[in-house]
Amino acid sequence: MxxxxxELNEGLAIAWRAIRANKIRAALTMLGIFIGVTAVVLxxxxxxxxxxxxKNGISALGSDVLYVDKWSWxxxxxxxxxxxxxxxxxxxxxxxxxxxxxxxxVAPVTNSVQTIKYGERKxxxxxxxxxxxxxxxTTNFTFDQxxxxxxxxxxxxxxxxxxxxEISSKLFPRxxxxxxxxxxxxxxxxxxxxxAEQGSVVLGPFNPDNQVFIPIGTIFKNxxxxxxxxxxxxxxxxxxGMVEETxxxxxxxxxxxxxxxxxxxxxxxxxxxxxxxxQYDSFVGIIQIxxxxxxxxxxxxxxxxxxxxxxxxxxxxxKEIGLRxxxxxxxxxxxxxxxxxxxxxxxxxxxxxxxxxxxxxLMLNQFFPTSIQYDVVIIxxxxxxxxxxxxxxxxxxxxxxxxxxxxxxxx
Amino acid sequence: xxxxxxxxxxxxxxxxxxxxxALRDVSLKIDKNEYVAIMGPSGSGKSTLMNMLGCLDTPTxxxxxxxxxxxSEMTDNELARIRNKExxxxxxxxxxxxxxxAVHNVELPLIYAGVASTExxxxxxxxxxxxxxxxxxxxxxxxxxxGQRQRVAIARALVSNPAIILADEPTGNLDSKTGEExxxxxxxxxxxxxxxxxxxxxxxxxxxxxxxxxxxxxLIEKDEAVEKRFIPKVKASNL
Numbered sequence: 001m002x003x004x005x006x007e008l009n010e011g012l013a014i015a016w017r018a019i020r021a022n023k024i025r026a027a028l029t030m031l032g033i034f035i036g037v038t039a040v041v042l043x044x045x046x047x048x049x050x051x052x053x054x055k056n057g058i059s060a061l062g063s064d065v066l067y068v069d070k071w072s073w074x075x076x077x078x079x080x081x082x083x084x085x086x087x088x089x090x091x092x093x094x095x096x097x098x099x100x101x102x103x104x105x106v107a108p109v110t111n112s113v114q115t116i117k118y119g120e121r122k123x124x125x126x127x128x129x130x131x132x133x134x135x136x137x138t139t140n141f142t143f144d145q146x147x148x149x150x151x152x153x154x155x156x157x158x159x160x161x162x163x164x165x166e167i168s169s170k171l172f173p174r175x176x177x178x179x180x181x182x183x184x185x186x187x188x189x190x191x192x193x194x195x196a197e198q199g200s201v202v203l204g205p206f207n208p209d210n211q212v213f214i215p216i217g218t219i220f221k222n223x224x225x226x227x228x229x230x231x232x233x234x235x236x237x238x239x240x241g242m243v244e245e246t247x248x249x250x251x252x253x254x255x256x257x258x259x260x261x262x263x264x265x266x267x268x269x270x271x272x273x274x275x276x277x278x279q280y281d282s283f284v285g286i287i288q289i290x291x292x293x294x295x296x297x298x299x300x301x302x303x304x305x306x307x308x309x310x311x312x313x314x315x316x317x318x319k320e321i322g323l324r325x326x327x328x329x330x331x332x333x334x335x336x337x338x339x340x341x342x343x344x345x346x347x348x349x350x351x352x353x354x355x356x357x358x359x360x361x362l363m364l365n366q367f368f369p370t371s372i373q374y375d376v377v378i379i380x381x382x383x384x385x386x387x388x389x390x391x392x393x394x395x396x397x398x399x400x401x402x403x404x405x406x407x408x409x410x411x
Numbered sequence: 412x413x414x415x416x417x418x419x420x421x422x423x424x425x426x427x428x429x430x431x432x433a434l435r436d437v438s439l440k441i442d443k444n445e446y447v448a449i450m451g452p453s454g455s456g457k458s459t460l461m462n463m464l465g466c467l468d469t470p471t472x473x474x475x476x477x478x479x480x481x482x483s484e485m486t487d488n489e490l491a492r493i494r495n496k497e498x499x500x501x502x503x504x505x506x507x508x509x510x511x512x513a514v515h516n517v518e519l520p521l522i523y524a525g526v527a528s529t530e531x532x533x534x535x536x537x538x539x540x541x542x543x544x545x546x547x548x549x550x551x552x553x554x555x556x557x558g559q560r561q562r563v564a565i566a567r568a569l570v571s572n573p574a575i576i577l578a579d580e581p582t583g584n585l586d587s588k589t590g591e592e593x594x595x596x597x598x599x600x601x602x603x604x605x606x607x608x609x610x611x612x613x614x615x616x617x618x619x620x621x622x623x624x625x626x627x628x629x630l631i632e633k634d635e636a637v638e639k640r641f642i643p644k645v646k647a648s649n650l
Contacts, residue, residue: 021510192548328495328523404467
């Protein structure tokens, strides 16, 4: 045991001497591993960051909510057929509400993209949602200020609005949005509520932080035609355990409302957050595999670089190897010397790469969600070590099996 | 007691489809504290014999006992151990590690012998003092003259107290004056009780030894004591 530690110790000292003797070459070799490790670590932090932020965001959508829609969210192969489906209109909603007994809340939702103004400030391309007062029950919204609009406000189509946190901070940097009057398009609205931050950038159009909510009657009155646009019914089950039953009931009710014969297919879709999660997982899975493959490739190129350099180094030091063998170095000692050398190079390159990746991801975090995982740190160190050993193996073996007589004679 | 006992060894190399008989039938005994020169023209098998004596290579047939132990059947690792403990090599081209200082070059065999760092450094420094390089401990080979480099190499050969010193043309890369100094150093090392085997093709250098073995075509042509030995006058060491 102690002799192994002794050999390791001496081997490291020899490797360190060899690296210092060829600083530029070692540095260039390290660069390959540095780039590889930086890319791998950065990639995985970014993926983890997107993942976390998606999961935070999706929880705002609630797992026990069904979305009855003209469109299926997740199958695009029948797009042309869905296009020909009848719109779901407010009449359908009223019938649905009457017939469906299981849901605790049903909210019709429709939307439009508008510009929001307050004085000189404005936010363009805002996702404007119209719904009833039950809408808030189909979400897990939390409020920073105020409340959601009431049933009376909703039913009488008042000009009241609830705004997302991002809109609030853009229009009211001092955080005094409540009771202010904003302009949506050309119409004045009074802010009755400001949402607390709900999700993040990844959810895109699903992110409530960047949205505005107004009564559905108001949106029809001011922004979209009641007849041209379909509404989505957000249906909340009593609890997560009731989702399947609620879904079955919703399907039956919708078929009845639409007057479908038993052999006709549904002309609507019932979507769930679960589907979003699946969609997301497969999407991120592809990015993850593609990303890790590409970054892994750069690591592989780095490894080939190391192997190349180690072969050159072995060739160059043939005489030295001969001498070391002549004065008593065993095969495994020589093998260890070169393996340690490539491992030290890789480990150093990997550590520098790791530090660079952490700094970079902290910088990127300003624009893009990243999340440094401590297991990534350990994995990066292991990857660089393994790269070092694998790429050093063939050259080290070549060195170890050299015949001392031939090696000493080498010029 | 014989340190080296060689009986009827032969070495055959396969070069392409041709067999090359580097050594045909060589028998040789070397005792403790002998000073033997091995001579011969190129192609005589002198290098092969030296590699054999240095345990860098094993014979195709015949017996080689080193201090009573058979070397012919040793594994690579066992050979490495013998080379490390029992043989001190001195080469024509010095073979020092270019980027390491004298102390590190000298301590090298001790690393492979598993000697701890502090003891190693001490012994390496002592060996350098012994060969007269007390003031050149931390010089790198390119900061040393040829003679000084060969002294470092000799210190490296001595540091592990080997049973034999095996010198292959040790003066081949040196001018005659410096060569003479190195031969003086060998003389003193021999006087201290060491066994030296010197491989050379120069008659004049060989005459520093006590006995000359002449090789020709893979056979020993002559094996005789030196009649008129050349004894260097220079005091070359602190031994």
